[in-house]
Structure formats: structure tokens, C-alpha cells
Amino acid sequence: MARILVNASPLIFLVKAGLLDILRKLFDEVYTTSAVIDEIRVPLSRGIVSPDIEAIFQADWIKVLQLTGKERAEAEAWADELGIDIGEAGVAVLFKRGGFDAMVVGDEVAEARLKQKEVNTRDITEIGLLAAYKRLYDLKEFARAVFDAGYRTRRVRALLG
Numbered sequence: 151m152a153r154i155l156v157n158a159s160p161l162i163f164l165v166k167a168g169l170l171d172i173l174r175k176l177f178d179e180v181y182t183t184s185a186v187i188d189e190i191r192v193p194l195s196r197g198i199v200s201p202d203i204e205a206i207f208q209a210d211w212i213k214v215l216q217l218t219g220k221e222r223a224e225a226e227a228w229a230d231e232l233g234i235d236i237g238e239a240g241v242a243v244l245f246k247r248g249g250f251d252a253m254v255v256g257d258e259v260a261e262a263r264l265k266q267k268e269v270n271t272r273d274i275t276e277i278g279l280l281a282a283y284k285r286l287y288d289l290k291e292f293a294r295a296v297f298d299a300g301y302r303t304r305r306v307r308a309l310l311g
Contacts, residue, residue, distance in 0.1 A: 154272075157235075157256065164277070164296070252271065
């Protein structure tokens with residue numbers, strides 16, 4: 151059973167690309183944290199309307215987990231130590247708790263820094279590679295969709311050729 155944790159950026163880019171459901175097709179269980187959900191809600195709380203983002207909250211198959219007080223403190227320490235977002239750090243702390251196969255991130259710097267902490271991180275492009283391998287989606291179409299959604303990393307550009 152494949153269980154993954156997802157940070158805010160992958161959720162946002164995938165939903166904007168019309169690909170959020172790909173996570174449900176690839177993995178048995180998809181998790182995030184309440185802090186990530188709060189981070190995603192910030193623009194909405196400022197009056198920005200986004201049907202795409204609303205779809206994240208309607209995806210009842212994404213399970214939201216709470217950090218314990220000790221885990222929140224550890225996430226704050228990791229965020230400071232690694233220079234990463236608190237949301238990423240919180241998801242990484244849950245990964246270290248155990249029981250998850252990988253953590254999906256949308257930031258190459260955070261990905262590299264979390265690997266130093268032995269967090270099994272996966273980039274959004276690796277989701278596309280897995281989807282293509284399982285014949286769920288064409289890799290170039292996936293890359294074009296996430297690129298058009300604003301995810302313009304060197305890895306996506308390489309997939310586009």
C-alpha cells in the first residue's frame with residue numbers, strides 16, 4: 151500500500167494543471183497536514199477566489215493530519231536549520247514519524263535539504279514519470295500542464311525538451 155505525504159506547492163500546481171486526481175490514481179493514501187491546508191487557504195482568506203484551489207478542499211480522499219506539540223517544535227527547528235518553509239518541515243516531520251513511502255515537494259532546494267535528513271522526497275516531475283510509467287498520462291502532456299500552471303523548474307523544462 152503506497153502512502154504519501156504532500157506539501158502545499160504540489161497540491162496547488164497539480165490542481166491548477168487539472169491533475170490533482172492523478173495522486174489518487176497513483177497512491178493508495180494521500181496525506182497532508184493542517185498547516186499545509188492553512189497555507190493553501192491564505193489567498194482565499196484575502197478574498198482571492200480560485201475554483202482550482204477550492205477543489206483541494208473538496209478532495210475528501212486527501213487526509214489531513216495534525217502535528218503533535220513535539221512535532222510542531224521539531225518542524226520549527228527543521229525549518230530554521232534547513233531554511234525551508236514550515237509547511238514543508240511539518241510534512242517532513244510526519245514522514246520521519248514513519249508509515250509513509252514518500253513526501254512530494256515542489257521546491258528543489260527543500261528537496262535537497264530534506265534528503266539530508268533522510269526524508270524520501272519526490273518532485274512533481276517524478277509524479278509525472280510514475281503516471282507515464284503506469285500509462286495513466288502522457289509525460290510531455292503532464293510536463294506541459296504543470297509548466298502552464300506555473301511549475302517551471304529545470305526538470306520540467308528538460309521533460310519538454
